[in-house]
Amino acid sequence: MADEQELAEIQRRHWQHTYTAHPGMYGEQPSAPAVHAAGVFRKAGARDVLELGAGHGRDALYFARENFTVQATDFSATGLEQLRDAARTQGTAGQVTTAVHDIRDPLPLPDASVDAVFAHMLLCMALSTKEIHTAVAELRRILRPGGTFVYTVRHTGDAHYGTGTAHGDNIYEHGGFAVHFFDRALVDALADGWTLNEVHAFEEGDLPRRLWRITQTLPR
Template sequence: MTEVDPLVMDDQRRHWRTTFQSNPAMYGPAPSGPALHALELFERERVRDVLELGAGQGRDTMAFLRAGMNVTALDYAPEGLAELSDAAASPGVAVKLTTAAHDVRSPLPLPDESVDAVFSHMLFNMALTTGQLTTLAAEVRRVLRPGGWHIYTVRHTGDPHAGTGLDRGDNMREHGGFIVHFFDQDLVNCLGQGFSAPEIVSFEEGDLPRRLWRVTQRKTVPANDAPDRSRRSSPES
């Protein structure tokens, strides 16, 4: 079994920063398919405060901002966030945007129960061990309000790149300098503690194509925290 090398994992930050510096707007301005799905759900559920993890250069962030939502965008490459801030200035939505350079291996810089939804597109696929992902999922639950939504996408073990490339341990593989953690059903279930049963939708993206799952869950409320509905007034006779 290949051991995870923390130094190799840490170097991903440098790799992403270099990538954003060399490729301004590398993903283009159009929002991803998962973001459009999330936007439809968020508008229907009247979501107002969104946390986006791994926002990058902000193509999905801008869709949420234009819909009138307040967005906190986190990424550990400040170069991408700078491009996002510039993009938000033109349509006048910068007032609804908060950005922060942040490594999701550390606790999320938000108070408890402070957002209605958390969204990420392939952030959970980054160079994160299973233990780090479990901690991150718990942090997502902490910052979500009761009933809040968690939508994330991941490449899974049915992807053409799974099982190929450099083995980095813990179901992680490196291709072209990028380390990807490939998910299986057990890992989705493991990260779902404190959430509703996951809705998992398969989709493809890109030229390879990448094969992904879109996972949608809702923060559950413990039974002892739910309103007491057992005391109901009897109808008058």
């Protein structure tokens, strides 16, 4: 069983290789959670969006087309290069900035500087419970009062939960990809000090993957 640092580096290399071997692997259409989040953000009056784990950018580019200013981060430089190329092609390069960033590290952003944050299946990567809590605390720091966080995670009702290679802390690996499966207690703990607006169950993909879409906001 790999330790946390070793597992993180293995996953970084795996994603870098995956984006290199399969450019634009998720297609150009936005994810359903991103479409939902855009409506939530617009209703909240958000103008700028930080997307964590943006990959090659299908959701970040959608937010830009919806007239948000977007900051997109990912730990794959290859994925972000594909995102920038697509932004130039779509004419949204002026609305999108990118930064290589590992969610385990502090964000290079000032306090209370972002209206909204979106993360589709990033927090359920190969992160320990402690690292997840630290990441969400960092989002609380950079969000403005009243800011909104929409994220999705695979949960313990997923077919892959409890199978494959076990790494401890509810992390299981299949096909080279390690996933931290969330239980409801973790969702509730991450919302401590926030308003938990919604925990919506949905399915995605062929397995299908079973996920929650969580919306939470900071007090004003």
